[in-house]
Amino acid sequence: MPKRRRDPLGRLSSAVVMLTVLATAAGCGSGASDSSSSDGTPKITVLRSTGALFEPLYIAEQQGYFKNAGLDVTIKAGAQDTSQNAPSVLRGEAQFAMTDSSGFLKGAAKNMPIRIVTGLASATTRTVPTDGLLVRKGGSITSFKDLEGKTVGLAALGGTFQFIVEYLTEKDGGDPGKVKFVSLPTPSLTDAAVSGKTDAVYSFGAFYAAGKQAGLTSIGNGMNDLPGIAQGVLFSSQSYLSANATVAKKFTDAVAQAITYANAHPEAVRAVDKQYTQLPPAYLDKAPVSYYDKSINTAVMHTVSTKMHQYGILSSAPRDDVLYWDKISAAVGGRQ
Numbered sequence: 001m002p003k004r005r006r007d008p009l010g011r012l013s014s015a016v017v018m019l020t021v022l023a024t025a026a027g028c029g030s031g032a033s034d035s036s037s038s039d040g041t042p043k044i045t046v047l048r049s050t051g052a053l054f055e056p057l058y059i060a061e062q063q064g065y066f067k068n069a070g071l072d073v074t075i076k077a078g079a080q081d082t083s084q085n086a087p088s089v090l091r092g093e094a095q096f097a098m099t100d101s102s103g104f105l106k107g108a109a110k111n112m113p114i115r116i117v118t119g120l121a122s123a124t125t126r127t128v129p130t131d132g133l134l135v136r137k138g139g140s141i142t143s144f145k146d147l148e149g150k151t152v153g154l155a156a157l158g159g160t161f162q163f164i165v166e167y168l169t170e171k172d173g174g175d176p177g178k179v180k181f182v183s184l185p186t187p188s189l190t191d192a193a194v195s196g197k198t199d200a201v202y203s204f205g206a207f208y209a210a211g212k213q214a215g216l217t218s219i220g221n222g223m224n225d226l227p228g229i230a231q232g233v234l235f236s237s238q239s240y241l242s243a244n245a246t247v248a249k250k251f252t253d254a255v256a257q258a259i260t261y262a263n264a265h266p267e268a269v270r271a272v273d274k275q276y277t278q279l280p281p282a283y284l285d286k287a288p289v290s291y292y293d294k295s296i297n298t299a300v301m302h303t304v305s306t307k308m309h310q311y312g313i314l315s316s317a318p319r320d321d322v323l324y325w326d327k328i329s330a331a332v333g334g335r336q
Contacts, residue, residue: 037072042247044071046234047078047085047097052205053121053232054098055272056292060258062268069250081156083107086114089237095244096251101230101304102160108318109309113238115325118252119296120232120259123223126291131204132222133165134193134211141200144220145174150199152179155186158313160231161202163304164223166311171225176311190214206283228297229304241325249327252294256329259292296324 035043048054057075060066066073078085078097085097086107096117107114133152135141141150147169154161166176184192189201190211200219203211212218223229234255241248262269266289273284302320309317 041070041072042244044073044096044247044251045094046073046075046251047088047094048075049082049098049232050077050080052273052277053290053292054276055269055290056120056255056258056262058272058276059262059265059268060254063258063261065254065257066251069254071247071250071254073251086112086235089114089235089240092237092240095240095248096234096236098232098234100160100232101301102158102163102308102313104230104233104235104323105301105305105308105314105318108305108323109314109316111318114235115238115241115328116233116235116296116323117241117248117325117328118234118255118294119230120234120255120294121290121292122231122295122297122300123225123227123229124291124293125224125227127224128288129208129218129222129224130287131161131202131208133168133200133202133219134190134208134216135200135219136193136196137215137217139199141219144169144172147200148174148178150179152181153184153189153192153198153201154181155184155189155202155204157181157183160223160229161204163308163311163313164226164229165202167307168220168225170307190216206279206287209283209287226300226303228300230296230301233296236325241327245327248325252329256294259294262289262292294329296328298324 037043046057048057061073061075076094078088082099083103083106085094085099088094089097090112098120104114104116133144140146144165147165152165162181165179169176169179182198184201186207189203189207192198193201193211193216194214201211223231236248269289270284273279274281298320301323305314305317308314
């Protein structure tokens with residue numbers, strides 16, 4: 001059976017939320033309780049990514065899972081840099097939000113009182129890669145170790161893509177500290193590699209496919225070379241979860257239903273993508289859909305946290321016991 005493709009979260013950038021914003025957000029306490037509609041139905045706002053992997057949220061809405069759970073859920077596009085969704089959650093402007101490994105760990109490293117409540121998708125060998133390192137054919141780069149002293153173009157610095165390049169360089173016996181990274185507009189990544197402006201680029205989704213069509217060669221298997229790294233998670237504030245555990249559990253159970261439905265109905269995923277992404281319909285028609293998973297591989301998350309701190313992406317490595325909601329049902333090691 002052919003492997004299915006996935007698109008990781010869209011642009012992952014390096015912006016770290018200002019400490020003054022965090023202190024204000026954490027101290028205001030407005031996220032401590034949920035609001036309700038006139039009939040008493042709990043109202044929830046969830047901030048999705050602007051890129052991908054948010055499809056189960058819309059499927060939960062369309063299939064009536066939120067309504068059946070007695071919830072009034074509003075889905076909104078969050079910040080392009082999903083690490084910036086955390087202050088909105090802490091201020092109570094949203095009860096849940098999406099991010100990825102680096103986006104969440106950046107907040108946790110700043111002692112933000114946020115917790116992962118469920119996974120949405122993780123890198124897995126079940127799927128063929130749709131992100132990865134691209135280089136010119138016939139060039140000097142044939143492995144990640146060859147990136148020492150070279151320049152790699154990224155859509156944004158300091159995020160999951162920079163981490164995976166550094167991690168795979170070290171895994172291949174190279175020194176990640178000797179790799180230079182530059183930020184480029186996502187649509188410019190292919191041209192940068194083809195023209196020689198950069199020695200390599202790390203691309204994703206439709207841009208990764210376009211790079212290969214332009215004659216670039218992929219090195220390795222992208223994030224699939226670290227199975228279990230979280231590409232999409234939902235998180236909330238500790239204060240909200242403490243005050244609204246029952247409502248939060250209903251919400252995550254509805255999302256889990258939607259994940260099961262999405263994996264069984266790829267046409268529903270494509271329909272969501274055509275409505276809410278800017279990817280070309282022709283690309284979406286041909287590309288197999290993502291595989292979704294509510295589980296979180298805690299061992300891999302620990303590795304990511306430790307290594308991101310080692311590489312200087314995180315100011316500190318947060319403790320494992322402050323990363324997850326105490327009622328999370330799937331933080332036990334994701335499928336690989």
